Amino acid sequence: MPQLTIDIGGRPGIDCRGFCEYCYFRRVKGVHAFGCRHCPPFTVGCAYCTKSVQERYPGFKDLQAVAEDTLASLQLMSGEISRVTISGGGDPSCYPKFRELIEISASMEAPLHIGYTSGKGFDDPAIAQFLIDQGLREISFTVFSVNPSLRRQYMHDPTPEVSLHVLERLCEEVEVYAAAVVLPGVNDREELLRTAEWLEEKGAKGLILMRFANTREQGLILDNAPIRKGQRVHSVEEFRDLVTLMHERFRIKISGTPLWDPEIGSPFxxxxxxxxxxxxxxxxxxxxxxxxxxxxxxxxxxxxxxxxxxxxxxxxxxxxxxxxxxxxxxxxxxxxxxxxxxxxxxxxxxxxxxxxxxxxxxxxxxxxxxxxxxxxxxxxxxxxxxxxxxxxxxxxxxxxxxxxxxxx
Ligand code: SF4
CATH class of the missing domain: 3.40.50 (Rossmann fold)
Incomplete structure (x- = not known):
C-alpha cells in the first residue's frame, strides 16, 4: 500500500531553534559536490549529493506549498494510503503553523507518523493531547536526556520541561521511539540509565543510542570536523558494549547506530x-x-x-x-x-x-x-x-x- 511523505523543508540547526551541540550539520560551510550514483554520467554533482546530503533547503515551505505538494503526490498514488509521514530538514515541532500542518496531515485518515523531532519547538503542554486527538500513531523523538538542564544546555531547548511533558504524554498513547546521541561524560552513565528508566516507565517503545562522531573517519564528511573540540568519543567496541549493557538492563528495545541491535543480532x-x-x-x-x-x-x-x-x-x-x-x-x-x-x-x-x-x-x-x-x-x-x-x-x-x- 502506498505511503505518503509530507516534506516541510527547513534547514537543520536554523529551522530547529539553533544548533544542538552535537548536530552533524554544525559548522558546515558549503561543500563541493561529492558525486554519487544519481549523478549524470559526465557531471559530478546532482541534487542528491549537493543539496539533499547537506539538507540544504531554503527554509520551511509555507503551509500552502506543503498542501499543494501533498496534493500533487496524492494524485500520483492509487489505493488506500497506509501511512503518512511528516519529514523535512527542519524540525517539525518548530514548524510555524504546526497545528494546521497536523490537521492537513491527519485529514488523509491514515496512520500519522512524525519522522523526526527534537521536541524543541513544543512550548505548550496541550500540544500532546492535540497530537493524540489528531490520530498520531508514531513519533521519533530525540530525547538526548530527561534531565531538563542537559536538554537546555546541549540542545538549546528553551522549554525542556514542556518538551519532556509532551514526550511523557505521547509515550502513554503513541508509539514513541526515542533517540539520544551519546556524548561521553555528558549524557552517558548515570544520566543515560535515568533516561532509559524514565522512557521505560512512561511507555516508550524503544531507544536508539547514536554514537557521537567527531572526525572524518567516523563519518563527518561535510568538512566540519571536529564538531566539539576535545570531546571524547566512544570507540566502536566501547559503544557496542554500552548498547549490550543497556539492552540487558531494560525491557524496552535498546539498539545503537552505527551498530548494533542486540535483540535482532544485526548488522549482518x-x-x-x-x-x-x-x-x-x-x-x-x-x-x-x-x-x-x-x-x-x-x-x-x-x-x-x-x-x-x-x-x-x-x-x-x-x-x-x-x-x-x-x-x-x-x-x-x-x-x-x-x-x-x-x-x-x-x-x-x-x-x-x-x-x-x-x-x-x-x-x-x-x-x-x-x-x-x-x-x-x-x-x-x-x-x-x-x-x-x-x-x-x-x-x-x-x-x-x-x-x-x-x-x-
Ligand atoms: S534538532 Fe536535530 S537537526 Fe536540529 S540542530 Fe538539533 S540535531 Fe541538528
Missing part, C-alpha cells in the same frame, strides 16, 4: 544462520569489495562462507555509505584485483572512482554494489529478525550476482 545477523548462508548463490568469480571498517569483518566472514576467493577491503571510513573520493585515494592500488565493487551509496562519481582506482595504469572494472547489505538500528528498530534476514538475504545475493557477473 545472517552470519549466524548457516542454513540461510547455504541458500545464497555461490561465488564463482573474484573481485575486491570495498567497504567501511565496521562492515568489513562481517562481510568477509559471510562471503568466505559463500565460496570465498573475494577480497574485502576496508577504507579509512567506519560507515560504508559515507565513503568519499578521499577514501578511495587512500587505497594502495597494488592490493586491488581487476574488478572492484563499491558500496552502492558511496559518495563518489562513477567516473572519478574509476580514474582514482586505475591511476596506476592497471585496467580495472569498477562497479557499484547494492545500496545496502544490512539494516542499521534506525532501520531495524521497527523490524523483526525475520524481516532483517530477508533484507540481508536479498541484498547479499545481489552482491554475489554482481561479483559473478563482473568478477575475474
Amino acid at each position: 545477523v545472517i552470519r549466524e544462520e548457516k542454513e540461510l548462508l547455504d541458500c545464497l548463490p555461490r561465488i564463482q568469480r573474484r573481485a575486491t569489495v570495498i567497504t567501511g571498517t565496521i562492515a568489513a569483518p562481517f562481510l568477509r566472514g559471510i562471503l568466505d562462507q559463500c565460496g570465498g576467493g573475494c577480497q574485502v577491503l576496508p577504507v579509512e571510513k567506519e560507515i560504508a555509505c559515507l565513503i568519499t573520493r578521499e577514501d578511495l585515494e587512500g587505497i594502495d592500488l597494488s592490493c586491488l584485483g581487476k574488478t572492484v565493487i563499491l558500496p552502492g551509496r558511496a559518495f563518489v562519481h562513477d567516473r572519478e572512482a574509476e580514474k582514482i582506482l586505475t591511476a596506476d595504469g592497471c585496467n580495472r572494472e569498477v562497479v557499484r554494489g547494492p545500496d545496502t547489505l544490512t539494516a542499521d538500528a534506525e532501520t531495524s528498530m521497527g523490524m523483526t529478525r525475520a524481516g532483517v534476514l530477508d533484507l540481508e538475504m536479498e541484498q547479499i545475493a545481489a552482491l554475489i550476482r554482481i561479483i559473478n557477473r563482473y568478477g575475474e
Whole structure:
C-alpha cells in the first residue's frame, strides 16, 4: 500500500531553534559536490549529493506549498494510503503553523507518523493531547536526556520541561521511539540509565543510542570536523558494549547506530544462520569489495562462507555509505584485483572512482554494489529478525550476482 511523505523543508540547526551541540550539520560551510550514483554520467554533482546530503533547503515551505505538494503526490498514488509521514530538514515541532500542518496531515485518515523531532519547538503542554486527538500513531523523538538542564544546555531547548511533558504524554498513547546521541561524560552513565528508566516507565517503545562522531573517519564528511573540540568519543567496541549493557538492563528495545541491535543480532545477523548462508548463490568469480571498517569483518566472514576467493577491503571510513573520493585515494592500488565493487551509496562519481582506482595504469572494472547489505538500528528498530534476514538475504545475493557477473 502506498505511503505518503509530507516534506516541510527547513534547514537543520536554523529551522530547529539553533544548533544542538552535537548536530552533524554544525559548522558546515558549503561543500563541493561529492558525486554519487544519481549523478549524470559526465557531471559530478546532482541534487542528491549537493543539496539533499547537506539538507540544504531554503527554509520551511509555507503551509500552502506543503498542501499543494501533498496534493500533487496524492494524485500520483492509487489505493488506500497506509501511512503518512511528516519529514523535512527542519524540525517539525518548530514548524510555524504546526497545528494546521497536523490537521492537513491527519485529514488523509491514515496512520500519522512524525519522522523526526527534537521536541524543541513544543512550548505548550496541550500540544500532546492535540497530537493524540489528531490520530498520531508514531513519533521519533530525540530525547538526548530527561534531565531538563542537559536538554537546555546541549540542545538549546528553551522549554525542556514542556518538551519532556509532551514526550511523557505521547509515550502513554503513541508509539514513541526515542533517540539520544551519546556524548561521553555528558549524557552517558548515570544520566543515560535515568533516561532509559524514565522512557521505560512512561511507555516508550524503544531507544536508539547514536554514537557521537567527531572526525572524518567516523563519518563527518561535510568538512566540519571536529564538531566539539576535545570531546571524547566512544570507540566502536566501547559503544557496542554500552548498547549490550543497556539492552540487558531494560525491557524496552535498546539498539545503537552505527551498530548494533542486540535483540535482532544485526548488522549482518545472517552470519549466524548457516542454513540461510547455504541458500545464497555461490561465488564463482573474484573481485575486491570495498567497504567501511565496521562492515568489513562481517562481510568477509559471510562471503568466505559463500565460496570465498573475494577480497574485502576496508577504507579509512567506519560507515560504508559515507565513503568519499578521499577514501578511495587512500587505497594502495597494488592490493586491488581487476574488478572492484563499491558500496552502492558511496559518495563518489562513477567516473572519478574509476580514474582514482586505475591511476596506476592497471585496467580495472569498477562497479557499484547494492545500496545496502544490512539494516542499521534506525532501520531495524521497527523490524523483526525475520524481516532483517530477508533484507540481508536479498541484498547479499545481489552482491554475489554482481561479483559473478563482473568478477575475474
Ligand atoms: S534538532 Fe536535530 S537537526 Fe536540529 S540542530 Fe538539533 S540535531 Fe541538528
